[in-house]
Amino acid sequence: MLKGKVVVITGASRGIGRAIAEQFAAVGADLHLCARSAGLAGLATALHEAHGVQVAAHVGDVQDTPFLKGVVGACRKSHGRIDVLVNNAGVIQQGLLGMIPMDQTRATFETNILAIVNLTQYAVRLMGPGASIINVASIAGVRGMEGTAAYSASKGAVISFTLAIAKELAGQGIRANVLAPGFIDTDMTRGLTAEWFRKRVESIGMGRIGQPEDVAKVALFLASDLSAYVTGQVIGVDGGMQA
Amino acid sequence: MTDNEAKLIDCFVQGLGIEAGLVTDDLTYNSVRQWDSVGHMALMTEIETVFDIMLDTEDIIGLSSVAKAKALLVKYGVAI
Numbered sequence: 001m002l003k004g005k006v007v008v009i010t011g012a013s014r015g016i017g018r019a020i021a022e023q024f025a026a027v028g029a030d031l032h033l034c035a036r037s038a039g040l041a042g043l044a045t046a047l048h049e050a051h052g053v054q055v056a057a058h059v060g061d062v063q064d065t066p067f068l069k070g071v072v073g074a075c076r077k078s079h080g081r082i083d084v085l086v087n088n089a090g091v092i093q094q095g096l097l098g099m100i101p102m103d104q105t106r107a108t109f110e111t112n113i114l115a116i117v118n119l120t121q122y123a124v125r126l127m128g129p130g131a132s133i134i135n136v137a138s139i140a141g142v143r144g145m146e147g148t149a150a151y152s153a154s155k156g157a158v159i160s161f162t163l164a165i166a167k168e169l170a171g172q173g174i175r176a177n178v179l180a181p182g183f184i185d186t187d188m189t190r191g192l193t194a195e196w197f198r199k200r201v202e203s204i205g206m207g208r209i210g211q212p213e214d215v216a217k218v219a220l221f222l223a224s225d226l227s228a229y230v231t232g233q234v235i236g237v238d239g240g241m242q243a
Numbered sequence: 244m245t246d247n248e249a250k251l252i253d254c255f256v257q258g259l260g261i262e263a264g265l266v267t268d269d270l271t272y273n274s275v276r277q278w279d280s281v282g283h284m285a286l287m288t289e290i291e292t293v294f295d296i297m298l299d300t301e302d303i304i305g306l307s308s309v310a311k312a313k314a315l316l317v318k319y320g321v322a323i
Contacts, residue, residue: 069297076292121300125288172281 001224003028006079008071008123010062010115011089013037015186016136019212020086020219021047027220030054032075034089036061054078062089062115072122082126084223087116087158088136092188093151094196105150112154117161129173134222135162136215139182139238147196155180159234166232175231177222182238184210205240214239247323250293251312258286268310294321 007024011017013035021033025047033040033055044057056074060067075082093108095101116135124133140148141155159178166176183189183200189209192200201209215237221227222235236242255266259277272278278286287303290296290312296319298306306312313323 065299069299073297076297080292118300122297125284125291 001027001220001226002084005029005083005223006032006075006081007084007086007223008032008034008075008082008119009086009088010034010119011136013040013043015188016181016184016212016215017086017088018043019216020088023213023216023220024084024223025051025053025055028053029084029223030079032056032058032071032078034058034060034062034067034071062119063110065118068115068119068122071119072126075123075126080126081128082123082131084132084134085120085123085127086134086136086219086223087119089115090136090138090155090188091151092148092191094147094192095150096147097149100150108150109154109157112151113157113161116158120165124169124174127172127174130225130228131174132223132227133162133165133169133174133176134179134219135159135176136179136181137162137234139180139236139241142180142234142236143242163232163234170231175222175227177227177231178234179215179219179222180234180236180238181215182210182236182241184212184215184237186212203241204238208239210237210239245323247294247316247321248313251290251309251316251323254286254289254293255309255312258282258289266309268308268313270309272307290316294319296321 002024007029009017009021012021012033030053040057040059044055048055058071090112093104135158137158138155140152141159144152162176162178218237252263252266256263259282261277302315306315316323
């Protein structure tokens, strides 16, 4: 379904990003994976050996502009283009209003939205008609979530940014959409308190926590030509949390 | 004219779809219909590809004339 497509995925070493990388490699995409974890190289090797696709591992921080430029430069050298950009890297910040440290808030915004703006501006230079940008936000960015005001705000910004660039890029045949996962079983959500975890699961209409693969399947739809006429949309993947 | 100057002129021709005769130091952003925001990004892609460089976003914003394009290339180590 993505045979020969060139895909950049941030936050690819674990959770949703890793599931997307595995899903895309299985259908033939060539990947440029980004993450802070040195273990990313092992994932790249495993995906290459399992599926025969080209996989490059870029270890660095999305807050670092030279790192982002290096990733896009590598895509230019390897394929001369980018077909799909998945902006997935993100951090969560918990804290009730009045107890939100500003340094953590700045760091949250740096990773969750400013890095997306930065990377997208570099990547779009290598994108043409048929290309797809997938920005991973959160249900918190759509509806807000108590105890994560700064995180919710940063994800809301991801949504607004995506809707704006979808309008700007539609004329060039480049699509931009948002994935808004609900409560997904990742290291990020496992770090939440037991009480939070229980409350979140209880709020899911389908009665189970989502798996990273649930999100990856929708990402595949948005990356492929199956969604060729879909842009400027916020797609919830939440098992009925918003229903 | 150096080889790199000729390459730069060709970047404007290919990126903006204009005649080479129009590409003088005085040509500026929005002075011709083709050099609008969309044409600008196509021009940047052409320059980056031909000279194998990655321009900073701030430099792209500031590249508003042929003369500035030449100066920018020098900054990126391209002899003009």
